[in-house]
Amino acid sequence: MASHDLRDVLNLPSDHSAGPRPSKKQKTGTPRPNLKGLAREVQNLGGDNPIAIVPEVSIFKKRRIASRKPVTKWELKAFTNSARADDGALVLRHWKRKSEAETPSESVEDRGSQQPDGMAVDGERDTDKVDDSAFAKFNVRVAVPQYNEDQYHRNLQHNDWTKEETDYLLGLAEDYDLRWAIIWDRYDFTPKTAEIETDSNVSTAVFKPRSMEDLKARYYEVAAKMMAVQKAAQYMTGPEFELYETMQNFNPDQELRRKKFALETMSRSKDEAREEESLLLEIKRIMARTERFNEERRELYNRLDYPSTDSDINSFKSSAGLQTLLQNLMNVDKSKKRKSIIVPGAEAATPTTAVPGSAVSETAPPNNTNNSTSNRRESIAASVPGGGHRDSTAGTPATPVEPAAPNAANKKKGAAPPERRKLTEQEETIYGLMHHERLGSGPTFRYEKINKLYSHKSGQQQLRITNALAELDVPPRLAMPTAAVTAQFELLWAAVTSLVDLRKVCDKLDGEIKIEEAKKAERDKARGISGGDVKDKEQSGGKTKPGATSTSGEGRPGTKRPASSGGGDKLAAPRPSSSGTHKRSASVLSSTSDKSSKRQKK
Amino acid sequence: MSQQPLTTSVQPTETYGGDEVSALVLDPGYCSTRAGYAGEEMPRQVIPSFYGHIDGRDIFGDEVIVPRAGFEVRNYMNRDSVVEDWDAATKIWEHLLLKRLQPERPTPPNKNGLNIGDDGDVAMGDGDNNDENMVDNLEKPLAESPLLMTEAPWNSAKAREKAIEISMETWGCPAFWLSRTPVVASFAAGKATALVVDVGGANASVTAVHDGMVLKRSIQKSPIAGLWLSNQIRTMWEQNEPKVDLVPTFMVENKKPVEAGAPADARLRTFPFPIADSFRAFEEERLLTEFKESVVEVWRGPGRYMAPGNEDYARSQPGRVFEMPDGSNQMWREQRYKVSEGMWDETAAYASAGADEEGRVSKGQTILSLIKASLEGVDIDLRSNLIANIVVTGSTTLLNGFNDRLNMELAAMYPGLKIKVHAAGLTSERRFGAWIGGSILSSLGTFHQMWISKKEYDENGPGIVEKRCK
Numbered sequence A: 001m002a003s004h005d006l007r008d009v010l011n012l013p014s015d016h017s018a019g020p021r022p023s024k025k026q027k028t029g030t031p032r033p034n035l036k037g038l039a040r041e042v043q044n045l046g047g048d049n050p051i052a053i054v055p056e057v058s059i060f061k062k063r064r065i066a067s068r069k070p071v072t073k074w075e076l077k078a079f080t081n082s083a084r085a086d087d088g089a090l091v092l093r094h095w096k097r098k099s100e101a102e103t104p105s106e107s108v109e110d111r112g113s114q115q116p117d118g119m120a121v122d123g124e125r126d127t128d129k130v131d132d133s134a135f136a137k138f139n140v141r142v143a144v145p146q147y148n149e150d151q152y153h154r155n156l157q158h159n160d161w162t163k164e165e166t167d168y169l170l171g172l173a174e175d176y177d178l179r180w181a182i183i184w185d186r187y188d189f190t191p192k193t194a195e196i197e198t199d200s201n202v203s204t205a206v207f208k209p210r211s212m213e214d215l216k217a218r219y220y221e222v223a224a225k226m227m228a229v230q231k232a233a234q235y236m237t238g239p240e241f242e243l244y245e246t247m248q249n250f251n252p253d254q255e256l257r258r259k260k261f262a263l264e265t266m267s268r269s270k271d272e273a274r275e276e277e278s279l280l281l282e283i284k285r286i287m288a289r290t291e292r293f294n295e296e297r298r299e300l301y302n303r304l305d306y307p308s309t310d311s312d313i314n315s316f317k318s319s320a321g322l323q324t325l326l327q328n329l330m331n332v333d334k335s336k337k338r339k340s341i342i343v344p345g346a347e348a349a350t351p352t353t354a355v356p357g358s359a360v361s362e363t364a365p366p367n368n369t370n371n372s373t374s375n376r377r378e379s380i381a382a383s384v385p386g387g388g389h390r391d392s393t394a395g396t397p398a399t400p401v402e403p404a405a406p407n408a409a410n411k412k413k414g415a416a417p418p419e420r421r422k423l424t425e426q427e428e429t430i431y432g433l434m435h436h437e438r439l440g441s442g443p444t445f446r447y448e449k450i451n452k453l454y455s456h457k458s459g460q461q462q463l464r465i466t467n468a469l470a471e472l473d474v475p476p477r478l479a480m481p482t483a484a485v486t487a488q489f490e491l492l493w494a495a496v497t498s499l500v501d502l503r504k505v506c507d508k509l510d511g512e513i514k515i516e517e518a519k520k521a522e523r524d525k526a527r528g529i530s531g532g533d534v535k536d537k538e539q540s541g542g543k544t545k546p547g548a549t550s551t552s553g554e555g556r557p558g559t560k561r562p563a564s565s566g567g568g569d570k571l572a573a574p575r576p577s578s579s580g581t582h583k584r585s586a587s588v589l590s591s592t593s594d595k596s597s598k599r600q601k602k
Numbered sequence B: 001m002s003q004q005p006l007t008t009s010v011q012p013t014e015t016y017g018g019d020e021v022s023a024l025v026l027d028p029g030y031c032s033t034r035a036g037y038a039g040e041e042m043p044r045q046v047i048p049s050f051y052g053h054i055d056g057r058d059i060f061g062d063e064v065i066v067p068r069a070g071f072e073v074r075n076y077m078n079r080d081s082v083v084e085d086w087d088a089a090t091k092i093w094e095h096l097l098l099k100r101l102q103p104e105r106p107t108p109p110n111k112n113g114l115n116i117g118d119d120g121d122v123a124m125g126d127g128d129n130n131d132e133n134m135v136d137n138l139e140k141p142l143a144e145s146p147l148l149m150t151e152a153p154w155n156s157a158k159a160r161e162k163a164i165e166i167s168m169e170t171w172g173c174p175a176f177w178l179s180r181t182p183v184v185a186s187f188a189a190g191k192a193t194a195l196v197v198d199v200g201g202a203n204a205s206v207t208a209v210h211d212g213m214v215l216k217r218s219i220q221k222s223p224i225a226g227l228w229l230s231n232q233i234r235t236m237w238e239q240n241e242p243k244v245d246l247v248p249t250f251m252v253e254n255k256k257p258v259e260a261g262a263p264a265d266a267r268l269r270t271f272p273f274p275i276a277d278s279f280r281a282f283e284e285e286r287l288l289t290e291f292k293e294s295v296v297e298v299w300r301g302p303g304r305y306m307a308p309g310n311e312d313y314a315r316s317q318p319g320r321v322f323e324m325p326d327g328s329n330q331m332w333r334e335q336r337y338k339v340s341e342g343m344w345d346e347t348a349a350y351a352s353a354g355a356d357e358e359g360r361v362s363k364g365q366t367i368l369s370l371i372k373a374s375l376e377g378v379d380i381d382l383r384s385n386l387i388a389n390i391v392v393t394g395s396t397t398l399l400n401g402f403n404d405r406l407n408m409e410l411a412a413m414y415p416g417l418k419i420k421v422h423a424a425g426l427t428s429e430r431r432f433g434a435w436i437g438g439s440i441l442s443s444l445g446t447f448h449q450m451w452i453s454k455k456e457y458d459e460n461g462p463g464i465v466e467k468r469c470k
């Protein structure tokens, strides 16, 4: 019995403060009645802490009558399966809940709206409205390459396979969804001609049986070729090309060898199996160990970091050179020391061990270093893919693809994983890989490159070029600057600039001719009666406002004649009219700038 | 709110991919023919494939095979489990599918005998041959039910075409499908890829099933099955000391208990007419099956039964007593192992004196050789997977110790591979494996696209079954 029970019985006040009592009573008041079948005494043993018994709720199953919904109705409903090939001719019937049955669970207005058409459907349900099977969507067919007679003769000829047999193979592949085990199992080709005379049991004997590899090889050949016919390799998407490649590279001999090997493993004895298993385990252990070892070694090499060795060593061959080298090393070493102080994780001993290590590797003839260490390193790099900076610098001279030019750009290239896959030309186009002599640092945008073209030109030239481009309906800033487009644009741009330049020269020549003609006319006039001179002057002065400024600078050293100024104006005067006749509109716009530039030239 | 009603979209059948269309499933075997409704777990009707022939009439079912005058017992199948007598096959299947399975159709009021008052209308002669005419009277007796049938994997193209012809034209099935027993047996075991070892009545077969299709080059069969074992028992009884007489139950009128090994003390029935051999053989077969069920066992190892020392060991083990219908009884010890050993070891088979050619087992006919040959007929890449998915089916595999022995032998033959033998625990699942698989298959929602519909049959003729049920 708990203490407070005693107190209750004896009507003693609680020894606790009055505060917690009532609250506790409230708490225990609720769960207690639930703990049925438990004597009060037992319950109270827990005292203030309620007994940790989860009360078992023994409620009877709710009576079914509780749900007062009407019995759900089921109906024998007809359905078809759209995955069938006989377009709905087969109508099967299964039991389905009547569709009205679900309306009660929906909202009232829903029901209201559904009722009428539900009734409308009722009448024709059995006859017209036939559902499609829910399982029709699971029907998936493989796509088998298609070809026509012509394509076959052009691409798929094979001296071991007739077209008839190829057709047969592809038919089987489609029928059996490319399950090769079944295709091979059912493969039983008899050419049409032979079929007529033989009665079923004498067939196949004449024909050499095809192995599964033969079938696969032929199929993949056909599939790959047709794929390439449909879409040239360089336009294939990544997965497509991958598929194309794997199909192209199918090697029946290798498959055969693999199968032979598999067969041998199947027929090995128990002891052999056990032995192999233990060997595998052993290998695993060894691999794990070498991995750890490599890891450690890599760490060690990282500590023994030395400056790049791909520089020219000739300078170090003299004693003076060695002196400078030593100096360099000291500097490097110093900086390293500083570094290691900055990095607290490094052990204190490393800088001291690093000095001789790096010195040795540096002073040794680099040829040796390369040969001896690169081998070792390569193995590390192989086991640790994408190894650190250290591995890659060592790997750089080892890969023959890279020219070992000691410049910054080269170093950057070398930072890529040393064992790079050599891409074929085709792949390069697919992946959009390009080779550049030299790349600036950081990313660049192609339109920036185009902007750069403009920036070399003067403002007027820019304007002229844009005008010319506008004439051609080419926007000055490309909407889609792909590599091909920019390349094309560059060509266009070059053409336009040369056009503008030529036009300028042409204009200049034009002008000079005019001047000369004017001079000639002047001379003629001077020789004859001088009459319309004044009128001419007035005309030009009134016509062109900028002419006033131009005349001030007109004082050409070449022509000392007073009439020369008039000649200059004369030159300007006919121009608008002439341009109006034989030049295009864009040039009209640029005529003012033309004039001013001409003035500058002069 | 506590009771959430199942919405229509969550019908349990759909979660299992099921979609029942009230199809019928028919699984004919050499010993018995089984029929029932798709979606159920057991066939509703199992009758012997043997039928009675009397006075030019065929009668079907277990209960009609009783001694009668001029009564013969026949089988509509040949020993390859391929239908031979199509007339009888049609009749026996109709008997199953129409008479036994179809719910009673209400008799038309003019024939149900209740309206005797207006006698004039009713032609009284109709009532007599009502049963026989039932099929003919109804235009299409199975017009509502798609039918799935099973067949032996080596079934001939002609037999297949005949089957679809009957179901489409005679019965008017809206849809039809023909499945090979190994395929459906592996479905019954829940596998689409398996090596199916079926040891039934007339044939033992091993077939590789890949993705729900039989691999034809893997099909291996031999007669080392139930009937062969029955003959082994016969020979064993003959050679026993004292010789055991095979007296079927129907011959015994009255028997008295006798000591073990003592001659029987029973009064045999005599019939005023000759008993046909075929009838007697059928009845003997019943007795032999009983003997197989209760006595025969497969030697589980170590090694083969014939290995030195094993026979003596078997002799020292507790035996089993079998009491013949005539009351004679005997303790069977080592013989009960030896009689089945021929399935595994051709040298251990009993050579019967009379039909020595039939009892002989050649090396290539043992179950292990079948498995080996079957695996050699499939691609190497599939083999290990098949060995890890062996499905055992057929009633003869119910012999005690069969699976243990199979496991043991396989482990010895393919030591490096993972071997898994799947054998249903329930005897009924092993006896009706093919039927159950057919039941599962034909109630799958995704299967309905496979059926050969009436329209397709009409357009293509019976040849379509070869094209579709591959």
Ligand SMILES: Nc1ncnc2c1ncn2[C@@H]1O[C@H](COP(=O)(O)OP(=O)(O)OP(=O)(O)O)[C@@H](O)[C@H]1O
Binding pocket: B028, B029, B030, B031, B032, B033, B081, B199, B200, B201, B202, B203, B204, B225, B226, B227, B288, B289, B292, B293, B394, B395, B396, B397, B398, B399, B431
């Ligand atoms: N419990 C049992 N133990 C051993 N054998 C049995 C047992 N029950 C039945 N058999 C035998 O199994 C055989 C029948 O097997 P099953 O029903 O699988 O054959 P089936 O499918 O009709 O014929 P088949 O497959 O050859 O066409 C009979 O020979 C019978 O004696």
Ligand SMILES: [Mg+2]
Binding pocket: B029, B030, B181, B198, B200, B201, B394, B434
């Ligand atoms: Mg069978």
